[in-house]
Each structure stands twice: as structure tokens, then as C-alpha cells.
Amino acid sequence: MKVTSETWDMIQEHLGYSDEEIKIFKDLPRNTEVMAKAPELLSKTITCTVVESHGCNSRHQVGDTFYFDGGGNLLTKLNPKRICVHALATMSPLIFTVNELIYAGVDPNDIRFNRFGCFDVGVKCGGWGRIVVEVKVTDRTDK
Numbered sequence: 001m002k003v004t005s006e007t008w009d010m011i012q013e014h015l016g017y018s019d020e021e022i023k024i025f026k027d028l029p030r031n032t033e034v035m036a037k038a039p040e041l042l043s044k045t046i047t048c049t050v051v052e053s054h055g056c057n058s059r060h061q062v063g064d065t066f067y068f069d070g071g072g073n074l075l076t077k078l079n080p081k082r083i084c085v086h087a088l089a090t091m092s093p094l095i096f097t098v099n100e101l102i103y104a105g106v107d108p109n110d111i112r113f114n115r116f117g118c119f120d121v122g123v124k125c126g127g128w129g130r131i132v133v134e135v136k137v138t139d140r141t142d143k
Helices: 005-015 019-027 029-042 085-103
Strands: 044-054 065-069 115-117 130-139
Touching: 005 019, 005 029, 019 029, 029 044, 029 085, 044 085, 065 085, 085 115, 085 130
Parallel strands: none
Antiparallel strands: 044 065, 044 130, 115 130
């Protein structure tokens, strides 16, 4: 898919780039590739669902789901009222991986290691609690 001049104008405005900055941005081939895949990425919702929980100080429970748009932005209205910053931080690498797979034309739901945990090791290993989260990508339903 070719990136239109209207799209570049929209990106320039969205990011607040000067004419010089948008030229630098456009001159990087990967940015053109990413922009060409943006419509697909923006049509996705990334979810991270708690599949195990014990001793979590923020009280995250099995079934709690964290919602992100395809660009990795937390969809605050859909998420639990309290979110542990440490659990959230561990979601970032997997969301980055999902983005990279979409850019590469690979189904992100084929990722082999789709579960991860917060860095707290749990009470048996000297910590407090632990959650394990599973990542999944779906088509947006709010189009």
C-alpha cells in the first residue's frame, strides 16, 4: 500500500513535526513501511488477560483484561480502575512484539510464548505476589 501525501500531512500534524522533521521521518524507509501497515494495525485490539494470580497487591485477578489499541495505547475506559505499574511495564515488550509481527505480515496470535508475568517472584521466592498474563490480538469491534 502506498502512503498518500494526505497521510504524511496527517502524521506531520499529529506528531507536531516541522517540515524539516517530517522530511527526516519520511526519508527512513522503515517509517514508510510502518505507515503502509498502519491501517491494519489500527484495526486491532491487543488484550492482556490475567490467567494466574496469587498475592497481587493491586488485587489483579484471573480474568482481568487490559485493553490496548493496535498502536499500544492503553484504552483507559475499558481497563480495571487500578493497574499495577509493574504489571503494565511487563506488557510493553509483548505489545512491541505484536506490532513487529503485524509489520512483518505475520499473525501475532501465532506467537509461541504469549504469556508473561510481572517481575514480582511471589511469596514463596521472597516477593509478595505474582500474576501471569496472556496476550491476544483481535479485530476492533468499535469501528
